[in-house]
Amino acid sequence: MAVPLSWYMLLSLAVFSIGVFGFLSRRNIIIMLMSIELMLNGVNINLIALSHYIQDLRGQILAFFVIAVAAAEAAIGLAIVIAMFRNRATAHVDEIKEMQG
Amino acid sequence: MANMELQWYHVLIPFLPLTGFIINILLGREVTRYKAHWFAVSSVFGSWLCALATLQDVLAGKIIDADLYTWIISGTFKVGVGFLIDPLTAVMLIVVTTCATLIHIYAIGYMHGDTGYYRFFAYLNLFTFCMLMLVMGNNFLQLYFGWEGVGLCSYFLIGYYFNKKSAADAGKKAFIVNRFGDFGFGIGVFMVFLTFGTLHYADVFANVNSIAGKTVDFLGFNVDLPTLIALLLFCGAVGKSAQIPLHVWLPDAMEGPTPVSALIHAATMVTAGVFLVARCNPIFNLSEIAMNTVAIIGALTMFFAATIAITQNDIKRIIAFSTCSHLGYMFLACGVGAYAAGIFHLYTHAFFKALLFLAAGSVIHAVHTNNIQFMGGLKKYMPITYAVFVIAGLSAGGFPGLSGFFSKDEIIWSAYASHSSVGKFVWILALAGAFFTPFYTFRLIFRTFFGEYRGGLAAEEAATHAHSSSHSSSHDSHSSGHDPHGHGSSSHGSGHDSHGGHGPHESPYIMTVPLMFLAIGAVAAGWVGIPPLLGGGNHFAHFLQPVVGHPEFHATHAEEWGVMILSTTIALIGLGLSAFMYLRKTDLPERISKQFSLLYKILYNKYYVDEFYNLTIVQPTLKLANKILVGFTDAKIIEGIVNGVPNLIGIFSQKLRRLQTGIAHHYAIFMAAGAVFIVALIILLS
Numbered sequence: 001m002a003v004p005l006s007w008y009m010l011l012s013l014a015v016f017s018i019g020v021f022g023f024l025s026r027r028n029i030i031i032m033l034m035s036i037e038l039m040l041n042g043v044n045i046n047l048i049a050l051s052h053y054i055q056d057l058r059g060q061i062l063a064f065f066v067i068a069v070a071a072a073e074a075a076i077g078l079a080i081v082i083a084m085f086r087n088r089a090t091a092h093v094d095e096i097k098e099m100q101g
Numbered sequence: 102m103a104n105m106e107l108q109w110y111h112v113l114i115p116f117l118p119l120t121g122f123i124i125n126i127l128l129g130r131e132v133t134r135y136k137a138h139w140f141a142v143s144s145v146f147g148s149w150l151c152a153l154a155t156l157q158d159v160l161a162g163k164i165i166d167a168d169l170y171t172w173i174i175s176g177t178f179k180v181g182v183g184f185l186i187d188p189l190t191a192v193m194l195i196v197v198t199t200c201a202t203l204i205h206i207y208a209i210g211y212m213h214g215d216t217g218y219y220r221f222f223a224y225l226n227l228f229t230f231c232m233l234m235l236v237m238g239n240n241f242l243q244l245y246f247g248w249e250g251v252g253l254c255s256y257f258l259i260g261y262y263f264n265k266k267s268a269a270d271a272g273k274k275a276f277i278v279n280r281f282g283d284f285g286f287g288i289g290v291f292m293v294f295l296t297f298g299t300l301h302y303a304d305v306f307a308n309v310n311s312i313a314g315k316t317v318d319f320l321g322f323n324v325d326l327p328t329l330i331a332l333l334l335f336c337g338a339v340g341k342s343a344q345i346p347l348h349v350w351l352p353d354a355m356e357g358p359t360p361v362s363a364l365i366h367a368a369t370m371v372t373a374g375v376f377l378v379a380r381c382n383p384i385f386n387l388s389e390i391a392m393n394t395v396a397i398i399g400a401l402t403m404f405f406a407a408t409i410a411i412t413q414n415d416i417k418r419i420i421a422f423s424t425c426s427h428l429g430y431m432f433l434a435c436g437v438g439a440y441a442a443g444i445f446h447l448y449t450h451a452f453f454k455a456l457l458f459l460a461a462g463s464v465i466h467a468v469h470t471n472n473i474q475f476m477g478g479l480k481k482y483m484p485i486t487y488a489v490f491v492i493a494g495l496s497a498g499g500f501p502g503l504s505g506f507f508s509k510d511e512i513i514w515s516a517y518a519s520h521s522s523v524g525k526f527v528w529i530l531a532l533a534g535a536f537f538t539p540f541y542t543f544r545l546i547f548r549t550f551f552g553e554y555r556g557g558l559a560a561e562e563a564a565t566h567a568h569s570s571s572h573s574s575s576h577d578s579h580s581s582g583h584d585p586h587g588h589g590s591s592s593h594g595s596g597h598d599s600h601g602g603h604g605p606h607e608s609p610y611i612m613t614v615p616l617m618f619l620a621i622g623a624v625a626a627g628w629v630g631i632p633p634l635l636g637g638g639n640h641f642a643h644f645l646q647p648v649v650g651h652p653e654f655h656a657t658h659a660e661e662w663g664v665m666i667l668s669t670t671i672a673l674i675g676l677g678l679s680a681f682m683y684l685r686k687t688d689l690p691e692r693i694s695k696q697f698s699l700l701y702k703i704l705y706n707k708y709y710v711d712e713f714y715n716l717t718i719v720q721p722t723l724k725l726a727n728k729i730l731v732g733f734t735d736a737k738i739i740e741g742i743v744n745g746v747p748n749l750i751g752i753f754s755q756k757l758r759r760l761q762t763g764i765a766h767h768y769a770i771f772m773a774a775g776a777v778f779i780v781a782l783i784i785l786l787s
Contacts, residue, residue, distance in 0.1 A: 025770055032765070093765045100763030 009048035016042030029091045031086075033077045038072045103162040109149040111184055112169065115195060115233035117144040118201075120383070122226035125502035129219025138209045141222035145205050145229055149198035153400050159191040160644075166239050173242075180300055185239035192444060193376055194235035196451045199622070200368040201229045202692065203615040208360040209460050210611035211466060219235040221261060225364065228254035232369050236376060241290045241300040244377070245585035248286070248341065251370045258361040259354045271353035276387045279351040282340015289333030296326065302380070309383040310644030331384050331391035335398075342428045344402045348655065349711055351425055353723050355417040355471075358463030362417060367424045367458050368451040375431040375447050379440045382649050385525070386438070393523045394514075396436025400527035403429025405708060407537035412694075412704040414462045415471045418503055420547050423497065424454055426534060435526050439515030440649035441642040444671060445630045446512055448641075449504035452622030453496035458541075459616055460490040464549060466612070468557035473545060475561040478554035483607045487550045489620040494546050496623040498539025499672045504627030504745075511632065511642075513660060513668045540675040547683035559603065634661050 019038030026032055049061025074093045085091055121144030125137045158165070168181035188196075205225060212221050235247025252275075260272025280449060281546065290300065296312055297305045315326040338344070343351035354366045365371070378385060378395060379480060385391050406425035413419045427450050434443035463486040468476055480487045496505035516528040556563075607613070629644075632635020642651060682689045694701040703709065 020773065024766065024773065027766075029765075096765075097763030101760060 002075050005049060005053050008045060012042045012049065013044035014042075015039075015045060018042075027092050027094055029093050032093065033081070034073065036077075037074065041067055084094060105158060105165050107165055107167040107169065107184060107241075108154075108158075110154045111165060111186060111237075112363040114148045114155065114198070114231050114253040115153045115237060117148040118226040118229040120144055122223050122230060124221050125223035125226065129223055133219055134212075135218055138205070141226050142202070142209070144226060145202045145246045147612060148229070148233065149202045150476065152198040155186060156191050156583055158193055158562040159186060159671070161600040164647075167415045168239070168269060169185065178294070180240055180242045182243060183239040184237045185302055186237065187648050188644050189376070189379060189444065190236055192448055192645070194233070196367050196372075197229065197232050197236065197447055200364060200451050200619075201225070201232075201768050203618055204360050204368075204455060204459065207363075207462070207612050207615040208358075210609050211462055212358065217261065218423060221258075221358065224254055224257045224261075225360070227281035228258070228365060228370070232373070233371055239302055241293055241305075242367035244380075245287070245290055248337065248373060249283065249494040251365070252276065252341070254285070255279075255354070255365050258365060260482050261357055267355070271350075271356040275350040275354050278347050279340045282337045282347050284336070285333045286337025286340070289330055289337065292330045293784070296330065305384045309387065313387050324388070325388060326382075327384055327387035330386045331381070332394060334381055334384070335391065335713050335750070338374030338377045338432075339398065340374075341377075342432070342434060344374070344424050344429065345405060346396050346710070348402060348406065349449050349714060352418045352421045352707070355415070355421050359417065359458055359465060362406045362421070363458035363462070366421065367454040368651065371428055372431070372447045372451065373579050373741050374427065375435065375443055378432065378435045379444050379649055380434075382440050390523070392436050392438065392521065393589040394436070395432050396521060396523050396527050399429045399432025399434075399436055400523075400530040401429070402426070403433060403534045404530045404537075407534050407541065408704055410541040411537065411706050412701060414474050414478070416464065416473050416545065416549065417471055419473075419541060420454070420457050420461055423457070423542065424429040426456065426495070426538065430509065430531065430534065433531060434515055437516050437519035437521040437524050437527065438652040439512065439519065440653065441645040442508065442511040442515045444645060444649070445627075445641050446508035447538055449623075449627045449630075450497070452619055453493045453503075453505055454628045456489055456493040456616060456623050459498065459619065460493060462607075463616065464490075465607040465614055466608050470558045470559055470561045473548040475555045475557055475564070476549045478550070479605055481549040482554075484540070484603045485607060485613045485616065489616045489623075490546055490550065492540070492620045494542040494639075497542050498534060498676060499668065500539075500676075501669055503624055504622070507627035507630050507632070510665050510668060511630065514632075514664050515652065515654070517664050518656040518660070519652055523538040532668060532671055536671045537677040538675065539672050540679045543676050543679035547679065552687070553683060554605070597661060613733065631743065632661075634658065634665070646729055 019035045019040075019042060022035030022038065023032050026034050026035065044066055047059045047063045047066070051057065051063075081091060084096065088096065090096070105111055121140045124140045125133055129137055165186040166182060168183035170182045172182050173180045186638065205222070208221065209223065212218055215221065231247045231250030231254060233247075235244055235251060235254055238244045238247060256272045256276040258270045259275050262268040293305060299305060309327075312326050312330075317326045317329060338607065340347045351366060352373065353630055355362055357366070372715065385395065403426045405406050406422045406429060410419050410422035414420065431443040431446050431450070434440070434446060463483065464476065464479060465471055467479070467483055467486075470476070492503070496503040499506045499509040513528065513531045516524050516531050518524075521527075628637075630639055630641035632639050646767075682693075706712070
């Protein structure tokens with residue numbers, strides 16, 4: 001039995017929303033980065049489901065790009081987090097506001 | 102008169118000095134330096150040769166009126182860079198190039214070792230170029246170009262010693278005073294264009310009779326059109342030729358190096374006004390009021406400047422007032438319709454006045470002061486300078502047989518015989534001038550070359566130190582009036598310093614040889630205009646007749662003899678009295694000045710014209726400028742805008758920067774809210 005499209009989309013919505021909520025509500029920068037990953041993967045699910053539904057491979061190709069960008073973002077983000085942690089001994093974003101105008 | 106095509110040597114006349122200027126101004130500091138005179142002198146000498154060739158063309162009866170290049174086209178307004186070469190231009194070309202060449206050569210010696218050597222020659226070249234463009238132009242705009250160009254060079258060269266405040270001030274004064282005249286001149290040129298629709302001389306003068314008797318509304322008054330144009334043009338001439346009431350700049354212009362005084366402020370530039378009046382004679386002839394104004398202004402300037410010259414003690418200022426006075430003679434002649442006589446005097450004056458200045462420069466070079474009270478007895482130290490000075494003085498004073506005699510006599514005779522309604526009035530002033538000219542010139546010569554040497558610079562410095570406290574108020578304009586060349590002994594090169602303290606010495610040949618050539622001119626230049634009465638042909642007047650016409654006189658030979666004998670006698674009396682007062686009874690001048698101390702003071706202070714202008718024009722203008730321009734316009738409006746705009750941006754930014762909290766969550770919220778907003782917008786609008 002094939003899974004209907006709406007389920008995929010509901011799953012995608014749920015994953016993305018969890019990501020948004022996590023990003024806005026948590027103060028730990030690692031958790032925030034993980035939340036971004038969730039958002040991106042929610043979008044990926046949506047892209048692939050719809051790509052399969054309309055029989056167009058372009059959606060899946062786009063998903064690969066998103067994965068590549070997410071990998072890069074995670075690498076750089078974590079590097080920044082490590083550098084920051086070494087300097088400040090904290091991963092709490094509210095304590096980091098040097099860029100205040 | 103046959104027309105002729107423009108030849109290469111006509112074009113070279115002005116452009117050779119321009120080339121010299123460009124070479125020296127671009128390469129002077131690094132390359133030509135103390136060899137700058139090679140380019141400067143050879144270019145001017147080249148244009149002298151070309152001017153001689155041109156004179157030959159004109160003597161052969163040719164007239165050249167050709168455009169070289171179309172400068173401006175705007176609707177019906179069309180102006181070219183073009184040359185008009187007729188007898189008047191030819192005379193001016195000879196005067197300008199001859200004087201310029203000799204003075205350039207003289208300057209090699211006079212400016213020797215000066216730090217601005219190349220700059221000096223570059224400006225002299227530029228001046229020569231502008232002056233030649235002025236006299237060769239075939240339209241009013243080119244005349245105006247040359248006019249402003251020579252004014253600019255005059256400013257550069259008066260302020261040549263720019264680190265000396267009095268020189269810099271004198272340069273500014275010359276420029277600003279000239280601005281008053283040039284303003285009127287500019288409007289005059291506009292009026293010519295409005296009236297005739299062209300600025301080309303030939304077209305304007307061909308139609309000049311069509312404006313006779315016409316009136317025009319000017320500032321609400323109904324005025325005669327030819328009178329208006331003529332007087333506006335004359336405004337420029339008054340400024341440039343240092344006539345009353347704009348004569349105040351010329352004495353101060355003596356702050357410049359002496360060759361500059363000779364070339365610009367005696368022989369050439371200041372005569373541009375006379376040239377202008379003579380060139381525009383068809384316009385002036387239409388208006389009796391304008392002619393009488395020219396004659397009276399000229400006569401008054403001649404008289405007042407001559408009386409001032411009697412009391413002055415600065416050698417160059419005396420000659421400067423003499424220049425004012427002689428320019429007055431020229432205007433007087435133009436004003437009574439004897440343009441040829443005016444130009445004739447311009448031509449002879451150029452030689453003897455350049456000679457007077459250069460000889461004075463030679464004296465200053467030797468004694469290092471400008472004050473004749475500290476000269477004296479120089480006859481035996483500098484025989485060549487003494488000889489040429491006397492020749493120039495005799496010529497200027499109108500001693501029979503010399504250049505100045507023929508031209509001055511021609512003017513006095515013209516004033517007497519003309520139909521002008523002011524002719525007799527200006528004639529009397531001209532006779533008075535004929536008395537004063539030899540008087541002050543020989544006062545200068547006797548004080549400088551006769552008697553005992555009174556110490557030069559050293560004596561003057563001692564005197565100024567002793568009197569500096571008590572006399573500072575009355576001598577303020579004179580104590581600073583010395584040529585800094587005299588003071589800067591380090592700039593004289595090594596050859597001169599060895600003489601310091603051993604009395605004055607004759608100048609080098611590079612300076613005295615040009616003096617000798619000019620002396621020949623001062624003696625013989627006038628021989629081309631010997632009147633028929635004395636067996637001459639008055640070739641000069643006939644030569645100029647096609648351009649300026651010839652005034653009709655109705656007077657007998659007996660009257661002509663009478664006037665000539667009268668003016669000569671008066672001149673000889675002036676000379677004799679001068680000799681009596683300054684050689685025989687040397688205490689007499691002192692006694693007279695004590696006796697008439699009020700008159701003496703007025704004359705010594707130049708009729709207080711400078712003080713009057715200072716009170717009525719300079720100070721109010723300064724106040725106005727300080728209160729309104731500096732205090733309000735500049736401080737409030739201009740600075741308000743300049744400072745206000747950044748201040749406003751600053752205030753706005755202060756508010757805006759609060760958005761940048763530095764807290765990542767705030768940015769996240771903004772992004773989320775923005776995303777929701779965009780999505781909502783898409784949903785609602787689709």
